[in-house]
Amino acid sequence: MTMQLYCFGESGNAYKAALTLELAGVDWQPVFVDFFKGAARSDAFKTLNPMGEVPVLIDGDVKLTQSGVIQQYIVDKTGRLGGTEDDKYEVLRWVLWDNHKMSSQAGVARFLLNFLPQEKRPQEAIAFLQGRLKAAYAVLNDHLDGRDWIVGDALTVADISCCSYLFYDEPFGFDRKDWPHIDAWLARISETPGWKHPYDLMQRALGA
């Protein structure tokens, strides 16, 4: 049965789920959520996910939210992208780190800088987030020094989680040139057969 992923192109968290589905070879299709018009806050959507967020994955009777949960479900179901059995805590470690320290702040900084009118942007909060993000980029860049992948010797959901917001072109304070090991790792990911840019996997909520 075809799985359905409720998503929209601008969501890096949805991209983590979409790219995992795509690279694991799962039969899936995106269901567009018109986020910026309030679709995720509608009663119908809140029945799907009271947290009011994408992504939401539907697989028959199974309904899952939170990108890291969807990633784990795909790993469990396909046996792909999870690394070896010995790697499982290390993979989870980086998925959690990304959720705690990187995507959570990168997603917000990118939203504030690109999808809010200029006069509504909280400049001090943006600068604060960017300062914390710089520390996160440094941790990731150092970790990738001498490594091809975040965990073990193959692409895992840890890579897919951490890379998600870094593939978007809208400026939010991340420049690949500043972080050579991240830059080389992003190139490796985008050269993986089947890789697609978020806007090629999911419909954009704002005009292309």
Place this chain on the structure above:
Amino acid sequence: MTMQLYCFGESGNAYKAALTLELAGVDWQPVFVDFFKGAARSDAFKTLNPMGEVPVLIDGDVKLTQSGVIQQYIVDKTGRLGGTEDDKYEVLRWVLWDNHKMSSQAGVARFLLNFLPQEKRPQEAIAFLQGRLKAAYAVLNDHLDGRDWIVGDALTVADISCCSYLFYDEPFGFDRKDWPHIDAWLARISETPGWKHPYDLMQRALGA
């Protein structure tokens, strides 16, 4: 063998690991990290965890970081606090949600408001974080309406993750009285046999 947890009292993330160890009945002891004097940024500590963060768990040859990873390890090792097999994705969902939407921001807001000198506090960033936290408290409060525990019918690591920062007395914009279902749930957690306040499980880095 006694497990060792590198931690300090003020860290809600360390508390998630410490309370999980304690309530799972594990033989463990805290190892104090003098965080505010820079101990987590020392070379010795960075050998333990290049992310420069507590908690770090040592169990013989096993070294784990990220509170959610330590929680999962204790669940796997003891068979406790993880809910039923059917609950595993729902437990992970709330641990990830907490890391993404609640603890990450509550920890920062509490740090800025209590452990930075008043003249150094970024007031706009604090207000921004508090606004986002209010949305998170509302999600949790609504979820707990009619439920005793976050997942299923018993305490799990999802509860321990989400409650962590909410047990501290230092003000950061969370008031139990504003959120009756969270308030009742925190009372249930603190009435659980073996429950301890963070400052009774781990040494404080600042004077008591």
